Amino acid sequence: MVNELMFAVFNAAAFGMAIFVVAAGLTLIFGLMRLLNMAQGGFFMIGAYTAYSVMGRDVQSLWMFLLAALVGGIVVALLGLVTDRLVLRRLRNVDPHYVLIATFALMMVCTGVTKLIWGVDFFSVNPPPGLDQPLNPFGMFFSAYQIFVIAAGLVVYIVLELAIHRMWFGKLMQALAADPWMAGVLGLNVSFGIALSVMASFFLAGLAGGLLLPNQSLSTGLGDSYLMYAFFAVIIGGLGNIRGAFIGSLVLGLVQSLNTVLLPSVPGLAIYVVLAAFLLWKPSGLFPAVGAQAEAGAESHGSGALHRPRISRGAWQVVGVATVGVLATLPLWVNAGPLYVVGTVLVQVIFALSWNILFGYTGLVSFGHAGFFAIGAYLAALALRHIAGVPFLGVLAGAALLGAIAAWVIGVLALRRMSGVFLAVLTVALAEALRLIIGFSTFLGREDGITDIPRPALDFGVFRIDLASSNAYYWFLLVATVLITAFLWWLLHSRFGRTLQTVRQDAERAAFMGTNVARYRLAAFVISGAVAAVAGALYAPWSRIVTVEEVHWLASAQPMLNTLLGGVSSFWGPVVGAGLFATITYATRTLVGLSELIVGTGLLAIILLAPNGAVGLWRNVEERLWGRKPRAPAAEPAKDARVSPVAELEAGGAR
Incomplete structure (x- = not known):
């Protein structure tokens, strides 16, 4: 002993x-x-x-x-x-x-x-x-x-x-x-x-x-x-x-x-x-x-809030309808490889939008968001593999409910006590714990995951839609992405979304004005977890395999990269970023080392030079071409949002 x-x-x-x-x-x-x-x-x-x-x-x-x-x-x-x-x-x-x-x-x-x-x-x-x-x-x-x-x-x-x-x-x-x-x-x-x-x-x-x-x-x-x-x-x-x-x-x-x-x-x-x-x-x-200690429970002040450049709503509608129209025709003229990539991008759009609810609208950051994605993916995989004739829409609803419950439990325990890096590390720890549990669970396939996931059929009683083929499931995936994106656009442009932006801009001021900051943050966390789980449930039948890699902490970086690349300053930033990131990745897939180098360098350049992302850059181009004056920020930074003294001293020395 x-x-x-x-x-x-x-x-x-x-x-x-x-x-x-x-x-x-x-x-x-x-x-x-x-x-x-x-x-x-x-x-x-x-x-x-x-x-x-x-x-x-x-x-x-x-x-x-x-x-x-x-x-x-x-x-x-x-x-x-x-x-x-x-x-x-x-x-x-x-x-x-x-x-x-x-x-x-x-x-x-x-x-x-x-x-x-x-x-x-x-x-x-x-x-x-x-x-x-x-x-x-x-x-x-x-x-x-x-x-x-x-x-x-x-x-x-x-x-x-x-x-x-x-x-x-x-x-x-x-x-x-x-x-x-x-x-x-x-x-x-x-x-x-x-x-x-x-x-x-x-x-x-x-x-x-x-x-x-x-x-x-x-x-x-x-x-x-x-x-x-x-x-x-x-x-x-x-x-x-x-x-x-x-x-x-x-x-x-x-x-x-x-x-x-x-x-x-x-x-x-x-x-x-x-x-x-x-x-x-x-x-x-x-x-x-x-x-x-202050950082552990810190509220989000104005230093991190960016003004939201607004490209005309009509322009976005035209671009959106045209894009959806082109995407709908893809199965008619592209082969299976590019079609699979585009379908995966659609899933990543939903995943990135879910993460941006936290970061772009609420001022919270999660480095373990892949955990919610994996909850939905494994639930769908198990249901489709082991329950014959399971209604897939019910599976999606179950994934949303399970993701919301998991997010609610984490939010209730954590959001009142921490934010910033501490919340980010907590979400990583929980996601990694989930990854280890999956990796050692025989029922969940261990390291090999769950394979040969069948694609579902939608049975509405009067008629039945078989989604077994890649083309059929792709069209379903496109419709689901459009509907979820439309719902989130409506939600985040409603009074609820505007309140979230107020909380992000200055939580102390919002609380002083009577906003229940904790309740709104928890609601955003729950909605974000639910949407991420739905993205995972949609992904499982598309890829037909889910593994522990879906839970790895590096997988949680994907929605961050998509959001930052497109721009957190716009609702459409994650959508644009997912497309751009997939294009860069696909173009450099055979270049060993260059893919990470190009993506990492590009992301650094965006954060350092254009923190509003691709959408922000387009806004700048639009202002120069059509002579529109830049919009003033929605609110001035809070008094707490000061430039770092170190940076101020170095800037003074440079001058």
Whole structure:
């Protein structure tokens, strides 16, 4: 019993320190710039590939291993300096939701660059000599490499603690984080301090990639799992707090170790359950930084609200009718491949519209929206596979009801206590927990999913419509998309939709005027979940297969990309974005690495240069061609919506 306990503690420490090595850089950059960098996993991956290029598969010595990890850290630090100059400094006065999405796009760029340089093959790296043999203290076998990871984590923690709290670099960083304007007045070099801090954060990411290289196979998906766990450790410990990240990493390591012992049939599930419970109990973390508590329950102020450019309604009607007419004729003149792509785009239109109800109209962001999509997809797949003659319209209604119930439960528990990044992380945790449950459920097909899903028939008693053929189901899908889009247009242009926009613009002012902000946010969350579940239910018979990939957190990025590409400033933005994104993806499908690179770069350009998306750009063109004056914003930003002091100082220095 004692040996088993010691072994569990050892595994917990090894897993926790591996997480902390990655989370350290993430915490460092947030502590200074309040920037939660989702690209940290991508730069971690680049550091791992760089170290692999230096030392190869069979490293000759421990010193060569350490040198390769150091080179990986230096290369990533230099990339971080370039990234800060080109991207990060432009995000310091941007809505935090856009920052999350922009850094996600940066992660796609990292993945694309990695594929172009190193390819998509898997590589494995053996531990260096001296760390490739097990140790046998007290009659127990321990991995020498895991002991090295524990030691590396402790060294990183001690160095950061001393640097931040004892050295001039730490004092500078703390001064910049507390009041960058006053730091500049006192003569501190703000730009130099920020650049140094950013490089240190990225150096830690690259160093972690090299040090943890023998821990698992080297692939282009290497950074995903580490990034998620690092996020969770930072959230549990408290945003921007090194000690909190250290303790949060150990907590995750302990939870993972206990999960392996007590619930071996579903490994990894306990982490997501514990994280969700922790967020609901203490969303600001164990050691919240200054301002973190406010952010946990923050209302959405005017800084993130964009004015909605209005192209003439008649023009939209003409374009819409013409587009639907062309889409209706597709089965008559295109083959099955492009038709399948267009049908999938129709589903993505519904999915993106559901997400935009939250982000574009309510000011909430969900990074786990694929969970609602999967609920509808699996419900439809099970009903069509196992219930003969099931009415498909009833299945769609059931999917909407189940998605609404799931969203209501989450909303009731979470929306009163958190928003912003905390709500985003909570939705990711719940979606990933659902993915693990599906992946280990025999009834749901495990990793293989549910295949050979039959297409339904619509039985109206007097007549029956068979949707078994691709053409028939495509036409049904087109009609369903048009009807759902029309319903959402009516809903979001009604008094309900206008109230949601008021809440997004300034929730405090809306509450002061008598609006029940919590009720409207919950209603938007429920409607969004229901529509996303319907999109999943429509997708299952179209693809004829649903797998756990439908629930992956990267799948939740699809509606974000579509919405941002088209423009959150317009109801039609997600519709336009879905079409544009599908066109780009289809055109670059055979170009390994270029697809992620093109999409990620394009999304970054939109957020930095044209945050209103394609629809906003068209509005600008329309104003120039026809000489219309730009409309004034619907409301002035709230007093709380100030430009970042760091950005203000840098702008003043540039002038």
